[in-house]
Amino acid sequence: MNSYTVLLIILASVLAFAISVFQYKYKEKRSRWKNILAVLRFVSLLTVFLLLLNPKFNSTSNTIIKPNLFLLVDNSESIKPYQQELLKVYNDLSQDAKVDKRFTIKSFTYGADFKELDSISFTDETTDIASALLNIEQIYTTEQTKIVLFGDGIQNIGEEYQYLQLGENFSLDAIAIGDTTQYDDLNVVSLFANDYSFVGNQFPLEANIAYTGKQPVKAVIRVTMNNKEVAKKNITLDKNNSTKNFSTTLKAASAGIKNIAVTVSSSLNEKNLTNNSLETAVEVIDERTKVGIISDYKHPDLGTLKTSIEANKQREVLFLDKPYTDEKLADIDLFIFYQIGAGDKRVVEYAKSKIVGSFFIFGANTDWNGVNKLNLGFEKEDLGQKEAIFASDNQGFSLFDVSDFTPTNYPPLSGELGDILITDPHEILFFQKIRGIDLKDPLLAFFTGEHKVAVLFASDIWKWRMQTYRNENDFTSFDSFMGKIAFYLSSSQQKNRLQLNYDKVFPTPKQALISATFYDKTYRFDEKAQLEITVSRTTDGFSQKTPFVLKNSSYQVDLSNLEAGDYTFTVKEKKEGISTSGSFKISMFSLEAQVNTTDKTRLTQIANNNNGKVYYPNQLANLKEQLLEDDSFKPIQRSTKNVVPLIGFKWLLVILCITLTAEWFIRKYNGLL
Incomplete structure (x- = not known):
């Protein structure tokens, strides 16, 4: 408060006193209450003047700020055998009165998630230490923070935590829980295989084997497919050669899901055998496609088509003879109609009704009047004039990649002149x-409708195959081009209204989740579908039915209540009866069980990188002593200076109300108003 404000307060006091004296000393000479009334009037006036002047005062408040002590507790499965040891050490530290007086203690759990400690269950199936530390660093960047990490140091997901260097306000100590003895151990670290393969093909399998130990060891790698051994290899590992990459190829002899396991064994007396094997699954698909050729002519193109298409061993080309019975046509996945006419209408209609892909090839001998009556989605003017037709690229073609085959400089094909009118949706690959x-x-x-159709308006494609050989010394690019056409057309099948998405092998029951999509008859997502799954275990006949739940744009069902085993299932839409079936396997693989000794090396690294050290449970007293004596983490007193205006003091208003009220009552009851 400055001197000018003090002067104004003095003047206000003098003025309030003068008015009060004048009011009650000279005008109220005979009242026995005049002295009391004068005092009340003086206080009221002075209060009003002070509120009008509103002088400001300085106010200082002191706050004791303690540094943070964050206790991070491992909540994963790997620490469960040592839970009593961990809880004893944690409770001893968190409830220590001296430590609590010096620090603001907060407790968190880490594992699959990082969260404030509410309860400790030791059930998390993964551990991400780095994520927990980075979360703390991000939230409490500006605060002095001591972190004590309780756990075995085992991490199986996330960033490598041992290299983290937290900010300058952080320090980290670790309490190593668990068995710190290093045992000889063989481990199948990883296993890789394709998700799918085709019948008759070879598919690759790769595994990585690791060894922890000092003495050389001879081990055997075994690969089983559906419990039958299909590969085996002897290996030798030692301290300097502690890893081995194993790769092989397996034959997909039959269709179905193939459960594959890789196991490593030796004469070692290993403490942990859980990590000696890994499993995966490969779905073998029978992709064999039957292509039926229907032709009224004998032509070199027919042999070219058969040879080129069968270059892919998964395809078989058949020449179909009359009569064309339904039994004969039912096995065909793709029809090739070569220079047909109106007499083949029945087969054309069959392909349309069954939505079987069709490849029409016409040429100089085509009866266009008969073809135009087949309602193929196009009409061609029949001028009867034969022409040599070259190919001209359409750069805008987008259905599939044909960049490796360009016949623009190839010999011409044989066709007829005449305008072509296409009425169905289509894309053109080559112009005339x-x-x-x-x-x-x-x-x-x-043609890009539901029924996929290709139309070649000329014949003599054998010339293109021969020219390919002249240019490249093999037929690969032409055969690949024909293979792409066959693949595109043979995949012409009605869209499945019920579609599923799931893994063939779930590592644990908690990950057993199947999602489904159901479309109405116009192929729009149906949000009112009633989907239900029936799951059966193949070993004992166990069965259960569970409804799907709509989540966002798909239906999901949680099967985490199932035990490990092999299962078959059927998903059915209850209103329309549409269903689809499949199978899956639930394993009991546990990332936490792969290592069962404390990783003191990484705990030491993270502590050293952050101005701390590693302690063991029997050294808790040393940790407490260090926490209490570390000058880097002392409580500090923070003073806050505030400028407070007089009008902010509510008690002045209370005084004003009391004095005015008292004055009024005295004057009222003494007849002085």
Whole structure:
């Protein structure tokens, strides 16, 4: 408060006194209450003047700020055998009165998630120490913080925590819980295989084997497929050669899900055998495609088609003869109609009704009047004029990649001149080029509706295959081109309204989740579907039914209540009866069980990187002593100076109300108003 404000307060006091004296000393001469009333009036006036002047005062408040002590407790499965040891040490430290007086203690758990400690269950199936430390650093960047990490140092997901260097306000000590003795141990670290393979193909399998120990050891790697040994290899590992990459190829002899296990064994007396094997699964698909050729002519193109398409061993080409019975046509996945006419209408209609992909090839001998009556989605003008037709690329073609085959400089094909009108949705791959003139008429077009169709408006494609050999000394690019056409057309099948997404092998029951999508008849997502799954265990006949739950844009069902084993299932939409089936396996793989000794090396690294050290449970007293004596983490007193205006003091208003009220009552009851 400055001197000017003090002067104003003095003047206000003098003025309030003068008015009070004048009011009650000179005007109220005979009242026995005049002295009391004068005092009340003086106080009221002075209070009003002070509120109008509103002088400001300095206020200082002191706060004791203690540094943080964050206790991070491992909540994963790997620490469960040592839970009593951990809880004893944690409780002893967290409830220590001296430590509590010096620090603000907060407790957290880490494992699969990082959260404030509410309860400790030791059930997390993964451990991410780095995420826990980084979360603390991000939230408490500006505060002095001591971290004490309780655990075995085992981490199986996330960033390598031992290299972290937290901010300058942080220090970290670790209490190593568990068995710190290093045992000889063989471990299948990882296993890789394709998710899918095709019948008759070879698929690769790769595994990484690790060894912890000092003495050389001879081990055997065994690979089983559906419990039958399919590969075996002897290896030798030692301290300097502690890892081995094992790779092999396995044959997909039959369709179905193949459960594959890789196991490593030796004469070692290992304490931990859980990590000696890993499992995966490969779904073997029967992709063999039957291609049926229907033709009224004998032509070199027919042999070219058969040879080129069968270059892929998963495809078989059959020449179909009349009569075309339903039994004969039922096995066909792709029809090739070569220069057919109206007499083949029944087979064309069959392909349409069954939505079987169709490849039409026409040429100089085609009866266009008969073809136009087949309602194929296009019509061609029949001028009867034969022409040599070259191919001209369409750069805008987008159905599949054909960049490795460009026949623009190849010999011409044989066809007829005439305008072509296509009425169905389509994309053109090659345009016609006749006598050096680029036409808008297609040479090769693909219809993109539900029933996939390709139309080649010329014959003699054997010339293209021969030219490919002249240019490249093999037929690969032409055969690949024909294979892409066959694959695109043979995948022409009605969209499945009920689609599933799930793993063939769930590592643990908690991960057993199946999602489904169901479409209505217009192929829009149906949010009112009633999906139900029936799951059966193959070993003992166990069965259960569970409804799906709608979540966002899909349906999901949680099967975490199931035990480990092999299961078959059927998902059914109850209103329409549409269903689909499959199978899966639930393993009891545990990341936490892969290592069962304390990783004191990494705990030491993280502590050294953050101005701390590693303690053991029997050294808790040393840790407490260090916490209490470390000058880096002392409580500090923080003073806060505030400027407070007089009008902020509510008691002045209370005084004003009391004095005015008292004055009024005295004057009222003594007849002085």
